[in-house]
Amino acid sequence: MKFFTRLGVLASVILGLAVPCFAEKIVIEGSTTVLPISQRAAEVFMDSHAGADIAVRGGGSGVGIASLIDGTVDIANASRAMKDAEVQKTVDKGRTPKANVVAMDGICVIVNHSNGVSALTKKQIRDIYTGKVSNWKDVGGSDAKIVVISRDSSSGTFEAFGELALDKEKVRADALLQASNQAVASTVAQTPDAIGYVGLGYVTSSVKALDVDGVKASRETVLNGRYPISRPLFMYTNGQPKGLTKEFIDFIMSAEGQKIVEEEGFVGLK
Amino acid sequence: MKERIYRIIFTVLAFSSLIFLIGIIAILFKEGLPIFKKVGFLSFLFGRAWYPTHSPPEFGILPLIAASAWVTAGAVLVCVPLGVGSALCLHELFSEKQRAVLKPVIEILASIPSVVYGFFGMMIVTPFLQNVFHLQTGLCALNASLVLGVMAVPTVCSLSEDALSFVPKSFREASYAVGADRWQTLTRVVLPAAGSGISTAVILGMSRAIGETMTVLMVAGGAAVIPHSFLEPVRPMTAAIAAEMGEAPMASDHYHALFAIAMVLFLITFFFNIVAEIVSRRFRIKLGLSG
Numbered sequence: 001m002k003f004f005t006r007l008g009v010l011a012s013v014i015l016g017l018a019v020p021c022f023a024e025k026i027v028i029e030g031s032t033t034v035l036p037i038s039q040r041a042a043e044v045f046m047d048s049h050a051g052a053d054i055a056v057r058g059g060g061s062g063v064g065i066a067s068l069i070d071g072t073v074d075i076a077n078a079s080r081a082m083k084d085a086e087v088q089k090t091v092d093k094g095r096t097p098k099a100n101v102v103a104m105d106g107i108c109v110i111v112n113h114s115n116g117v118s119a120l121t122k123k124q125i126r127d128i129y130t131g132k133v134s135n136w137k138d139v140g141g142s143d144a145k146i147v148v149i150s151r152d153s154s155s156g157t158f159e160a161f162g163e164l165a166l167d168k169e170k171v172r173a174d175a176l177l178q179a180s181n182q183a184v185a186s187t188v189a190q191t192p193d194a195i196g197y198v199g200l201g202y203v204t205s206s207v208k209a210l211d212v213d214g215v216k217a218s219r220e221t222v223l224n225g226r227y228p229i230s231r232p233l234f235m236y237t238n239g240q241p242k243g244l245t246k247e248f249i250d251f252i253m254s255a256e257g258q259k260i261v262e263e264e265g266f267v268g269l270k
Numbered sequence: 271m272k273e274r275i276y277r278i279i280f281t282v283l284a285f286s287s288l289i290f291l292i293g294i295i296a297i298l299f300k301e302g303l304p305i306f307k308k309v310g311f312l313s314f315l316f317g318r319a320w321y322p323t324h325s326p327p328e329f330g331i332l333p334l335i336a337a338s339a340w341v342t343a344g345a346v347l348v349c350v351p352l353g354v355g356s357a358l359c360l361h362e363l364f365s366e367k368q369r370a371v372l373k374p375v376i377e378i379l380a381s382i383p384s385v386v387y388g389f390f391g392m393m394i395v396t397p398f399l400q401n402v403f404h405l406q407t408g409l410c411a412l413n414a415s416l417v418l419g420v421m422a423v424p425t426v427c428s429l430s431e432d433a434l435s436f437v438p439k440s441f442r443e444a445s446y447a448v449g450a451d452r453w454q455t456l457t458r459v460v461l462p463a464a465g466s467g468i469s470t471a472v473i474l475g476m477s478r479a480i481g482e483t484m485t486v487l488m489v490a491g492g493a494a495v496i497p498h499s500f501l502e503p504v505r506p507m508t509a510a511i512a513a514e515m516g517e518a519p520m521a522s523d524h525y526h527a528l529f530a531i532a533m534v535l536f537l538i539t540f541f542f543n544i545v546a547e548i549v550s551r552r553f554r555i556k557l558g559l560s561g
Contacts, residue, residue, distance in 0.1 A: 032517065058519065147406045152492075153323040154517035154524065170324055173333075176409060176503050177492035179513045190396060191407045 024244040025053040030064020030077030033156035034233050036264045037103060037252070038077055044260065045251050052244055068236055069093060074245045076236040079105065079160065095238045102252050104267040106200040106222030106230040107161050110185065110207040114192045117141040119211035122228050125165050128195060131172035136193065148175040149187055149196035157181065161197050164229045181265060197229075199265040222267045233266065298536055302529035305329065314530065320494040320505075322514065322524040329527045331534070333494045337504035338480055338535075340497050341414045341490060345479035348419020350472055353426025357468075360427070361434040362456060373431070380424035388488030391417040396489065405501055409491035412500040417485050422475040429474060433467025434460065436557060466553035473546040477539045483508040507535050 028038050035058045042054040059067075064076035069090045082090075082097055090097045109125055111117060117140055120128075127133040128146055137143045150171050151158040162168055178184045181202040188196040189206040196207075200222060203209050209217050213228050221227035241249045251257045258268035305314065309329045317330015356376060360369050395416055396408035437460050445455040461468075491503020494510070511528050518524040 032519075060519070145406060152513040152517070153321070154514045156517075159323070168325070170321055173319065174493045174495045174503070176407065177494070177505065177513065179487060179492075183488075186392070187407070187409065191400075193406050 024051065025055070026074040026244050026248065027055045027057070027072070028064075028075040028077060028235075029057040029059055029067050029073045030075075030236075031061040031079040031156075031233070032058045033079040033105060033160060034077035034102070034235070035156075037233070037261055037266065038075075038235070040260050040264060041248070041252050041257055044256070045248055049247070052247075054244075054248065065236065068097065068238065069095075071095065071238070074237065075248070076234075078234040078236055079156075079231065080163075081232075081234065082236060090238075098237050098239055098241070100235045100237060100241070100249055100253075101232045101269065102235050102249070103233045103258075103261040103269065104222050104230055105160055105233055106217060106227055106267050107157060107164065107197050108200050108203045108209045108217045109165075109195065109197050109212060109229070110188050110203060110209050111195050112188055112192045113206075113208050115141060115208065117210065118208065119214065121213050122165060125212065126167065126169065129166055129171050129175070130169045134172075144193045147191050147194040148172060149184055149191075149194050150175040150177055151181070151184060151197070152177050152179055157197070157199055160231065161229070164231060165197075200267055201262060201265040219267055223269070230267075295536070298529060298533045301526060302531075302533040303526075305523060305526035305530045308523055309527075314527075315534070318496065320510070322518075322527055327523060329523070331507070331510075331527075331531055333496045334505055334507045334510050334531065335534070336496045337411065337490065337494075338506040338508070338538075340411045340500065340504060341418060341486060341506050342476055342480045344411060344415025344500055345418035345422055346472065346476055348416055349422040349426050349475050349479070352419070353423045353471065353475065354430050354468055356423070356427045357430035357434060357471075358456075360431050373428070376427050377424050379420070384421065384482060384484040385488075387417050387421055388485040391485060391489035399501075403501055407491065407503060409489055409503055410501050411490060411497055411504045414486045414490040414504070414506070415500065417489055418479040418482055421482065421485065422478050425478050426471045426475040429471030430464075430468045433464040433471060433553070436467060436553075437463045438557065463557060464553075466549045466556065470546045470550040470553065473542050473549065477542040477546075480506075480542075481508060481535065481539055483512045487512050507531050511535075 028042070035056065039056045042056050046052050046054060061078040061080055064073065065078055065082055065086050067073040068076035069086065071093065081099065087097055109120065115136070117136060120139060124133065124139045128139065129148060129150070133139060134146055135143065136146055151161070162171070176187065178187055181198040184196040184198050185202055185204060185207055188194045200217060200219070211217070215221050215227045217227050222230040235249060235252070237245055237249065252261070253269070255270070258270055261268045309317070314329055314331060315335070316332050317328065318332050319328040319330045320333055321328040360372060364372065391413055395413050399405055399408035399410065399413055441459055441463055442455055445459045450458070486506045487509040490506055490509055492505045492509060492513070493503040494505040495502070497504045511531055514524065515528050518528055
């Protein structure tokens, strides 16, 4: 392992000497939810900007923000707003965090088309997923056991759903965990008594999306924040973005960047 | 001189798999053991709750081990009759020509990628089970057992057929000579003689089933609870590793826990392989083939 690290260092030193020194470098760290967007965007961006070097790391929103406070990264990805204490710490270090909303994350709750239920409250969804309610008749449906389908516990969608819909409570142990948004959708489509959740971009006509707290999930309701299981995704910068950081943020906000956002299953801002 | 160079080259090649094996074992243990600083070995092995990303996390893999055990046991129930049955048929009933056609056909089953089996399980077996057993979901241990069982047929069939063909002709001739009919010869002479060879085939089939990943990830359902019947969704060890490793932050507790599962899985298949080796050695001695 050490050998490869050394080899890597050696290789980058040689490459660094070969490429003229005007190559600009930025480091992005933080939320694993935002990670796929920034990773893909960085790849596309570097293809068209020779000399730009963008390093992208995960770690979680808290880790990214901590690094921004310490000044070791240029952009902190976050799936939540910075807390007051974090803002204060940044200011104490002589920096001013600037929130750049780059996308919206909206999660649809879906059921089989044969299901009579077409709307649930956020509380009912939480009760179903945590195991307090396990029959459809308790939430206005027919008398049948609810088949609870969830994403794998380490996926970003699971994390977002856990925070937004379940108040970080545990999903019932007998929930069927599926490895992708598509797998959840196809299982729900095949299983009459199932309930599942997928990113807004993955809802197809083969399943029925439920209204949550009386709000229909759509691009509009996610963008204006009325749909309850939605949240903005941030890229925090130190003050107004400048230089390569600005170019990169501008790229994400451009039509091409927002297309990447949609491709990764999130809701673009335009 | 030339001969010596070749000798060195091939020795190095032969030992390379040993190096890979040692490397894999070393990494497994290096990355897996740190979790036991956080969770006791016994509470890891026998804990009933697997909530690796919740805070505080819970790392109990008994539901995962139980799931692997159920699914593998089910797969054995499927692959033994099919595999040994087809081996007997190939060996006892078919002519050389028929065997030459059918054996490769059975072996083609082994060359189908596991994701294709998984897809087949999701699209065909799942709705079938839902209708037959009136299940709420067909993604369950039985589904995984059926598909894995079929996947293990080529291994079991091919090795069983080899075992049958190792039984010396003289055994049969002696049996016929004392007036035994074909059925008696088969059940009292040939099968007992080939028995440990067939057991080896079954054990290797089991090891194939317990280690299979993609298929169980797709059809077993993925619920980390200790199953009480074949009709419940389960989350075998391999499925948990495959589904969670990609997203587990490196060097986190979750990451080490997944390596520790892999370690447990390795020890189980290692045990199977050792048993298979011992049994097959005894088989060869019994037939006087070699020491």
